[in-house]
Amino acid sequence: MYNVRDMTELLMMGKDDWKSEELTHFHNSLTQIVPYLNQEGTTILREINQEITNRGGLNKMDH
Template sequence: MEQERDFTELSMMSKTRWNDNELRYFQHALSQLLPYVNPEGLTILHEINKEMQNRD
């Protein structure tokens, strides 16, 4: 079974190396927190969304 990686580990690698579950989880979490997310978090959310679109 694959071990879950936390956001600290994931933030140090390209979104292309994230698995689909990680992308979905953090896309959902950041979207829920959007009113409280700083510009850096918004950039991460855009990168996640772009990677998810590239995989479709």
């Protein structure tokens, strides 16, 4: 079940304050639409990827 805050709320805070589930959800969602993202969307995805890396990668966050 989708149990994360929406992007509007999340964009008002640092990626380090996002829950792992939120990072994973939006990483998966944005990755699926990469060809259609504008510059801002690409920047958000890059920041999400960086925060996931900072936390040890997707495999670490699943546990």
